[in-house]
């Protein structure tokens with residue numbers, strides 16, 4: 001396999017699909033050396049097959065807004081790879097959603113799900129529906145219209161969507177209600193991220209953030225350092241940043257920044273329980289403004305419009321919002337301000353040049369597909385609970401999550417250890433995730 005040749009062919013075949021091409025290139029560059037030691041992979045054309053989704057559904061979603069006006073959006077489900085299990089991955093509702101974005105997310109999901117060691121294939125879906133400024137009723141009607149199309153193609157043993165940007169507990173509730181009405185089946189495992197009491201798992205809401213901080217704690221300990229007293233900057237203020245803020249605070253770190261599309265809130269004294277709870281209200285309001293935190297807690301949160309979380313001096317930087325949110329210039333600013341660890345919690349949160357800058361500065365960098373795998377792992381645990389018609393305790397779920405994250409971390413070290421003793425977590429995660437899928441594809445024949 002020659003990465004440049006494969007990428008040239010893919011660029012010609014899928015022109016302009018920049019996020020997709022970026023995600024593929026990163027994985028292929030990481031695995032090239034190991035792959036080329038396996039002629040059986042080359043013979044079965046594993047790479048040529050894995051970069052193309054099994055199938056993509058594209059559908060029209062028509063709904064009626066609060067003014068009685070008819071609105072039309074596009075809906076998608078990318079069923080990427082089922083070598084390890086039924087398709088699994090979130091739904092993203094965001095105005096910029098397109099095929100390239102969902103292909104990048106679905107591609108990442110294959111390897112992330114593989115890292116969890118659970119039987120989960122990779123998929124992703126969503127819509128260009130923009131939840132910002134929508135009423136609760138509009139969101140419900142949109143979710144129902146989305147499900148009119150998707151319900152036939154999902155199910156616990158087929159494809160199980162969950163949340164992502166713009167899709168949280170409320171949306172999963174509406175989607176699941178519509179699914180049940182259409183499918184006439186109480187297949188709880190057809191969607192995860194459900195609320196507790198009707199199939200949801202305790203700790204699933206917290207899981208992405210908790211898992212990320214468990215991983216970060218290992219990165220910190222690897223260097224002989226500790227979490228207590230570390231200043232941690234989080235971007236975004238959604239579900240992922242919320243879980244990370246809870247766990248980081250619990251472990252004695254200080255959350256010094258949150259951000260939104262409107263700017264950054266600096267938190268000079270860290271975040272407290274009241275502020276953490278308020279993040280949920282900010283998300284539910286659909287306003288998408290981090291300034292609301294500063295308005296609610298004057299003095300405790302200081303808002304600067306138009307700036308990112310990366311201007312705030314910190315020891316640990318965790319992008320928790322969107323792909324490519326951390327650029328090379330942000331990386332340089334963080335490095336100049338003394339950042340010690342960087343962990344992507346959003347999918348592909350850092351631009352390639354930013355990752356290169358951190359690695360050149362010898363700053364440990366954890367990639368999203370390993371760091372944020374606790375979310376989908378706990379979705380996998382939700383499916384287990386659904387299948388056995390039982391709810392596990394919060395302690396049981398959290399213990400499983402912690403074990404899974406420790407295992408992912410260990411695999412990243414095993415496959416990412418460099419000759420000089422440092423750890424290339426990007427390489428480690430990509431190789432470990434890829435090997436399991438490639439071996440499964442090999443064993444299952446040319447299909």
Ligand code: 2IT
Pocket residue numbers: 088089090091112160161162163164165192347372373375376377379
């Ligand atoms: O990016 C992700 O891993 C998610 N949005 C969660 C997917 C899931 O199925 O829980």
